Each structure stands twice: as C-alpha cells, then as structure tokens.
Amino acid sequence: MRLVVVGAGGHGKVVLATALEVGAEVLALLDDDPAKWGASLLGVPVAGPVSLFERFVQEDARFVLAIGENRLRRRLTVLLDGVRWVTLVHPRAYVHATASLGEGTVVFAGAVVQPSARIGRHAIVNTGVVVEHDCQVGDWVHLASGVRLAGGVEIAEGAFLGAGVVVIPGKRVGRWSTVGAGGVVVRDVPDFSLAYGVPAKVQRRLQEEL
Numbered sequence: 001m002r003l004v005v006v007g008a009g010g011h012g013k014v015v016l017a018t019a020l021e022v023g024a025e026v027l028a029l030l031d032d033d034p035a036k037w038g039a040s041l042l043g044v045p046v047a048g049p050v051s052l053f054e055r056f057v058q059e060d061a062r063f064v065l066a067i068g069e070n071r072l073r074r075r076l077t078v079l080l081d082g083v084r085w086v087t088l089v090h091p092r093a094y095v096h097a098t099a100s101l102g103e104g105t106v107v108f109a110g111a112v113v114q115p116s117a118r119i120g121r122h123a124i125v126n127t128g129v130v131v132e133h134d135c136q137v138g139d140w141v142h143l144a145s146g147v148r149l150a151g152g153v154e155i156a157e158g159a160f161l162g163a164g165v166v167v168i169p170g171k172r173v174g175r176w177s178t179v180g181a182g183g184v185v186v187r188d189v190p191d192f193s194l195a196y197g198v199p200a201k202v203q204r205r206l207q208e209e210l
C-alpha cells in the first residue's frame with residue numbers, strides 16, 4: 001500500500017510509525033507548516049503543503065489524516081474530498097471481529113476495541129485506549145491516550161476526550177465537546193461543552209461553529 005500521511009507533528013509521527021508497522025510504503029508526509037518542509041520523520045520526507053495531495057493521487061496513493069485537532073481533521077476531510085482513505089490498526093492493538101471502524105480511523109498500539117463497538121470515520125483511538133462492548137464513537141472523535149470507555153457509552157461526533165478520561169457505562173459525551181485529561185464522566189456531557197474533573201462537571205459552553 002502506497003500511503004501519504006497528512007500532518008507531520010507529534011501525532012503525525014505516531015500515525016507514521018503505525019503505518020510503517022503495518023508494512024505501508026509511506027511516500028511522504030504533507031504539512032502546511034513551512035518550517036517542516038524538507039525535514040524527515042522516521043526517514044520519510046515532509047514533501048510540502050497539503051495542497052500537493054493531487055500529485056500523490058495521480059501516483060495512486062492512499063491517504064490518512066494525522067492531525068489531533070478534530071475540527072481541522074473534519075475540514076481536511078472536506079478539502080481532500082475524493083481521495084482514497086485508509087483505516088490503520090497497529091499490529092499490537094486488538095479489534096474484535098464484530099467491531100467496526102470507519103474509513104480514515106487510526107487505532108494505535110495497545111488499544112482494545114471490544115465486540116459490537118462502532119467507531120466512525122477519521123476517529124483517533126490513541127495509545128492504550130479501551131473501547132468496551134457496544135460503544136458508539138462518532139466521526140472525527142479523538143480518544144487520547146489511556147481513555148477508557150465502559151460498555152454502551154456514546155461519544156458523539158467531533159468530541160475530544162483528554163488523556164486518561166474514564167466514562168462509566170451507558171453515558172454520553174455530546175457533539176464537539178471536550179472532556180479534560182483525567183476526568184471521570186458519570187453524567188451525560190451535553191453537546192458543545194467543556195467538562196473536567198472527578199466527577200467531570202461542565203465548565204463552559206464551546207463555540208458551535210465548525
């Protein structure tokens with residue numbers, strides 16, 4: 001598989017490492033930060049800005065987004081409409097055969113996705129995350145390292161759960177909401193909200209504009 005990784009920051013480095021582990025031939029990284037152009041990550045060159053993607057489409061490459069920020073990842077999904085996305089699962093992650101993963105989603109090393117869990121498109125299941133049975137995780141969600149979702153949890157589109165967040169069974173985190181690192185969700189978090197703490201409490205409303 002010939003692959004282009006979009007995003008050459010810290011998150012890009014881990015997505016790249018995951019792609020190399022599954023045996024992809026990574027042609028290049030793309031990033032809009034000129035300071036990164038001409039450098040390389042894990043031996044793969046940063047070829048230039050994201051606008052170069054069409055050149056690689058012509059070379060029959062497939063693509064993966066490697067940007068942790070959910071709104072930016074969503075915008076790039078629209079901008080790069082029509083490219084062929086890959087779904088990546090690190091060889092040392094576990095995804096049960098009845099779980100589903102949408103296109104563009106990346107599952108990092110040490111993550112566990114249990115039976116009947118459904119994960120949408122362009123989601124990030126970061127290092128060591130646990131997604132228990134029957135969870136529903138929407139498009140563009142980012143579950144940061146060490147997040148643990150108990151059974152039947154719903155994480156709606158675009159939500160970001162910081163490192164180590166725990167969600168107890170059956171609870172919901174709303175669309176484009178954030179739960180701060182280490183938070184424990186014991187009540188539903190509404191859409192477009194910032195919550196943190198143990199137990200997690202809503203601190204303020206977030207902007208709805210995407």
Ligand SMILES: CC(C)(COP(=O)(O)OP(=O)(O)OC[C@H]1O[C@@H](n2cnc3c(N)ncnc32)[C@H](O)[C@@H]1OP(=O)(O)O)[C@@H](O)C(=O)NCCC(=O)NCCS
Pocket residue numbers: 126144145161162163178179180181182183194196197
């Ligand atoms: C919650 C978060 C999004 C920031 O929210 P914010 O409103 O901008 O927070 P600020 O940094 O302005 O801090 C405001 C207050 O919240 C507290 N706070 C911030 N994050 C907190 C957290 N996760 N848990 C508990 N309290 C937190 C701060 O200590 C501060 O308290 P104070 O007013 O008493 O001094 C951020 O702190 C966070 O947890 N991000 C997750 C990062 C992460 O896990 N990244 C993973 C990458 S893989």
